[in-house]
Structures are given as C-alpha cells and as structure tokens.
Amino acid sequence: MPLSSLAWFLEIPDQRCIDVLDRQNRMGALDKTFLLDTVAPQYERDGIVFPIPVLKPEEIVAYRSAFEELVAHLDTGIETVRWTHLFFRWAYELATHPAVVDAVEAILGPDIFIRGTIIMCKQRHSPSYVSWHQDGAYANVNAYTALSAWIALTDSTAENGCMRMILGSHREQHAHLNHPVRDNLLHKGQEVQAVFDEAEAVDVTLKAGQMSLHHFNIIHGSNPNRSDGKRAGFVIRYVTALGEQVGFPVIRVRGQADCSHLELAKEPPEGSLEERIYAWKQHELQRQAMSR
Ligand SMILES: O=C(O)CCC(=O)C(=O)O
Secondary structure, three states: OOOHHHHHHOOOOHHHHHHHHHHHHHOEEEEEEEHHHHHHHHHHOOOOOEEEEEHHHHHHHHHHHHHHHHHHOOOOOEEEEOOOOOHHHHHHHHHOOOOHHHHHHHHOOEEEEEEEEEEEEEOOOOEEEEEEOOHHHHOOHHHHHHHEEEEEOOOOOOOOOOOEOOOHHHHHOOOOOOOOOEEEEOOOOOOEEEOOOOHOOOOOEEEEOOEEEEEOOOEEEEEOOOOOOOOEEEEEEEEEOOOOOOOOOEEEEEOOOOOOOOOOOOOOOOHHHHHHHHHHHHHHHHHHHOOO
C-alpha cells in the first residue's frame, strides 16, 4: 500500500494511529506525501487537522512526567504555564520534535519559528473553560503565516474539556470583546463577536501523544473538565519570518529566511530544575509588568 494512502488514519480508531506512528518512526519521519496530500489540504479546508500521532509511548511518559515535576514545584493547581520552551530543555525538545515540525512544515513551509508555548491544564472537575475566540484577532501576527499545535499530554475528551472548533471559520476574522470572568483561561476574557451555531462545533478528541494543528483564525473554545482526571495540552505557536512582528523572542526551528527584523531567543541551557524555575519566574514577572 503506498504511504500516500495513509489518509485513512485521520478517521480511524486510536490503536491504528499508534500503528501508523510506529511504522513512521521505523522509517524515521512522518511521510511527506501523506503530510502534503492529506494533512495540509484538510487544514486548508477546515482550519484544523487532527489527530496526528507524534509521540511514541515512552515519549508521552517522559514529557508528561517532566510537566508534572514542573507543576509540583510551582503550584499543583496551576492551569496555564507559558514560555516553558525558553527555560526547560524538555519543553524545547517537544516544541522542536521532528514529527511535530514536519507536520507544521507541510502547512507553513520550510521557514519556521516558535513564537510561544503555553501548557493548558484543566484540573479534575475544574470549572475552567475557554471562551469562543480566534487567536489571530489579538495575537498581532499575520494569521495566514502562523498556526498552533496542540499536543495532548493526557487524553483530551469531550468529558474532560477538549478543544471545540467551528470548522471552516478560519476564512474570516471577527471583532472581539473582552469580558474577563474568573474561570475563563483567557485572562482578558476575549469573546468573538460572530454568529455561529455552537451545536455544530467539532470536539477535538485526542489520545495522549496525538496532536492537532489549528489556524490562528479558526473560532474555538473549550468546556470545563467534568471528569476525574486532568486534561493537559502543550500548545506551540509557530510563525514564519514573513508574518511575525518584533515583540516576541522567537526561536528558529527550520529554514534560512532573513529574520533580521526579529528578536531571536536562544534555546534553554542545561541547569538544575530550581535554577531553571528561577529564570522562568523572573521572565514571567517581567512580562506581567510589561503587559500592565
Ligand atoms: O486548551 C484549550 O482548551 C484551549 C486552547 C486554545 O484556545 C488554543 O490553543 O488556541
């Protein structure tokens, strides 16, 4: 069977996704024909493509435990953790994972930078939700040269508050209003001002180790966690040099494009967890002071 006919794996049960991943890993990379013939067109049509299996079982365990170790040192109830790729090796390695970046390259092309990361973790029975929004409306980036990867560190289901998407809504950007509400994980409470039918939203259900790629302009949100387990996703915002503005320290992942207009960040050094957490906290304080 030609690998290009792997299109079926987007529609199939999880075990077969894992089988495909195993096969791809034996080959050393995600199959390019599959990425270009299936992943990219589906993203173009719907504004989201999922599930894409990217992590091997042992990688899921390693990344999940690195994340748990970090939150145990911060505050076990924490639900959003930003910028980890600048301070923690595991987070940098996940954000530059070849299987993840291969899929991103099929959509954005060969010139790729990381603009930001955020871990979105809803604790068991957490009322936290994400209001309906378009990232592109307030991200100050060209939405057509950027995308978000959402890598599941735990299974993500309708019950535990997976992302929900309005397919095809990425073709138009709408105004947003801010309604800050305590349980909204978007702290400014951004809400898209568009007419759409919530009943038509698609649940982005993922198994741990799978990811989705979504357009900066797709309308999306998520519900509270009504389950007994946590729901955690590692989100990476990728951009190209073309659409990115100064103001965010970016890390080049692939390509040679001129990026003299951008502020380049370095990959995180090795160091004890305590040192890295100290550096991360300083950075958080600085950014909070700047955004006030
Ligand atoms: O994790 C969630 O529930 C929402 C994530 C989100 O809005 C995003 O990645 O753009």
